[in-house]
Amino acid sequence: MKKIILAAVAVFGFAFAANAQDGDKATGQTAKGKWLIEANTGNAVLGTTGIYFTSVDGESTFNIGLDGGYFVMDDLAIKAGLGYGSNSAADTNIFSYRLGAKYYVKSMIPVTLDLTGSSIKDAQENPMWLGIGAGYAWFIGNNVSIEPGLRYNVSLNEDFTDEGVLQFNVGFALHF
Template sequence: MKKVLFAAIAVLGFMSVQAQEKTESGQTSEGKWLIEANTGNAMLGNTGFYFSSQDGESMYNIGLDGGYFVIDDLAIKAGLGYGGNSVDDSNVFSYRVGAKYYVKSMIPVTLDLTGASIKDADENPMWLGVGAGYAWFLGQNVSIEPGVRYNHSLNDNYTDKGVFQFNVGFALHF
C-alpha cells in the first residue's frame, strides 16, 4: 500500500512539474519565435496571401510576417510580400515592421508601418496600421487569429486616407 501511495504522489508531482513548465513556456513567452501567414485584400503593401480574378484581370500577393518575443506577450515583427497584376504587368514589393502584443496571452493587438515599392511608380504608398483580434491556440505551436485592421494612408495624393479590413491569420509559435 505504501508503494502505491508513493507512486501516486510521484506521478502527481511529475504531472504538476510538467504543467508548470507548459505555462512558463507558453506560445507568447519571451524568447519564442512567431511566423504568420495572413489573408489579405487588394490593398497594396500586403504581406499576406491574396488572389483575385475578375474580367480577365488577375491580382495576386504572397508574403509572410515573422517576429520574436522580446518579453512575454510582446513580439517585434517584420514582414515581406510580393505581388502583381496580370493586365498592366505591375510588380509590387511590400514590407512591414511593427509590434504585436497579446493581451492576456490571447488577444493580439498590432501596430505597424506597411509600405510598398511599385515598379515604375512615381510615388510609393505607406500606411500606419492598427489591428486587434483573438488567438485560438491549437496545441503548442499553431494559432488561428481572426481580426480587424485599420490602415491609415501616409500619402496625401496616392490612396484613400483609410482602409478597413477583416483578415484571418495563421501563426506558428516555436
C-alpha cells in the same frame, strides 16, 4: 492625421502598460524568447505581406508574403514581413514590407501596430500605411494559432491616397 497616429500609439501603449502591471507570466506560445511566423489574408488595395489572389474578367492579381517575429518579452513580439505581388492587367510588380509590434493582451488578444509600405514598379507614388489592429488568438495546438481580427490602416502618403482602409483578416501563425 497626426491625431490618429498619436491615438494609435496611445492605445497600443495603454494596452501594453495595463497588461505589464498584471504580474502574470506568459507561458507557452507567447513567452519571451519564442519565435512567430505568420501568414495573413491580404487586401490588394494596401500592398501587403499577406496572401491573396483575385481574378476578374481575365485580370489576375496575387500576393504572397510572410511576417516573422521574436518575443522580446512575454506577450510582445517585434515583427518584420516581406511580400511580393503582381497584377496581370497593369503588368506591375509590387514589393511590400512591414515593421511593427504585436502584443498579446492576456496571452490571447493580439493587438498590432505597424508600418506597411510598398514599392510598385513604374509608379510615381508608393503607398505607406500605419496600421492598428486587434483580434483573438485561437491556439489549436502547442505551435499553431488561428487569429481572426480587424485592422484599420491610415494612409501616410496623401499623394497616393488620403483614405483609410478597414480590413478583416484571418492570420495563421506558427509559434516555436
